[in-house]
Every structure is written in C-alpha cells, then in structure tokens.
C-alpha cells in the first residue's frame with residue numbers, strides 16, 4: 001500500500017503546474033474507505049494564490065465527500081529531476097491535514113522514491129495543534 005501511495009504521488013507530480021518555482025510536488029491521500037486521491041502544486045503569477053499539492057489533494061477529496069484520511073505520501077523536487085530530498089509539508093498543509101485526520105492522527109510519508117521514504121505521525125509534525133475541539 002505504501003509503495004502504491006508513493007507511486008501515485010510520483011505520478012501526480014507529473015501534473016504539477018510550477019512555472020515560477022520549478023519545484024514540482026505530488027501528493028497521494030489514502031482515505032478511510034480505502035480510496036486514493038492525488039494532488040499536485042498549482043502555482044499562480046501572484047504567487048500568493050498558489051496551492052500546495054497536499055491541499056489540492058485534500059480539497060479534491062473533501063469536495064468528493066471523503067473527509068477522513070489515514071495517510072498521505074508526498075514527493076517533491078526540481079523540475080526535470082527525480083526527488084533528491086524528502087519534501088515535508090508546509091505549516092498550512094499540516095494544519096489543513098489535521099482537520100481531516102482519521103482517528104485523530106494521520107501518517108505522513110515523505111519519499112524520494114518507492115524504496116526511500118520516511119514516516120511520521122502528523123501529531124509529531126504538528127504538536128499541540130489547534131483544532132475543532134478548541135472552539136467547542
């Protein structure tokens with residue numbers, strides 16, 4: 001499953017629209033009901049309107065009624081090259097992922113390839129997070 005998720009993230013990376021940074025990111029979410037939803041980064045000439053690959057995947061999934069995610073695989077690297085480093089999710093994406101974590105946590109897989117990856121829990125990457133429970 002992990003290898004499939006990473007491969008799907010690598011495939012999604014091929015659709016990245018990154019004419020400004022030339023840094024291409026792909027993400028693949030594994031939902032609670034066993035489905036995979038992918039995303040890529042979509043940049044914008046205003047820069048600020050750019051959407052990261054992880055959030056593209058989350059917003060695609062939520063818009064299709066899938067709101068609970070078990071894991072996400074993320075790959076990133078400069079255009080025309082294989083990923084050379086692990087691509088960690090930015091702070092905004094960590095926060096967005098925390099909103100939809102199945103069973104209060106989610107596994108984040110950062111990969112260079114299907115054989116070279118690291119795994120974290122989201123709570124490790126975003127400790128003491130602010131969530132819906134804070135405003136009940």
Ligand code: THU
Pocket residue numbers: 018021023024025040041042043050051052053054088089090093
């Ligand atoms: N990017 C992502 O897609 N995910 C992240 O978590 C960090 C950054 C994208 C945004 C932008 O298109 C490019 O990488 C360079 O910042």
